[in-house]
Amino acid sequence: MYYVYVLYSKKLKHLYKGSTGNLRNRLAEHNSGAVVSTKFGKPWELLYYEAFQNKTDALIEEKFLKSGKGRQRLDYLLKNALMSESARG
Secondary structure (H helix, E strand, O other), X not given: OEEEEEEEEOOOOEEEEEEEOOHHHHHHXXXXXOOHHHHHHOXXXXXEEEEEOOHHHHHHHHHHHOOXXXXXXXXXXXXXHXXXXXXXX
């Protein structure tokens, strides 16, 4: 299985989108500071993920989520998660 995932950094108030073959390990890498592009946003919270049978489909979806239409879809999907986050402070 391959995964496309969306992480949230409360510290940066930023979403990060990526893909991986091992979601648990990848999240641990992000939160340990081992990933250069996310090391300053620790801790990262997993907000959303999708599973795919093959790497090609996961990469296509990751690219889509980083596009304008993909960001719109994520805004819709994550609206409740991000609203509850702002309510918590």
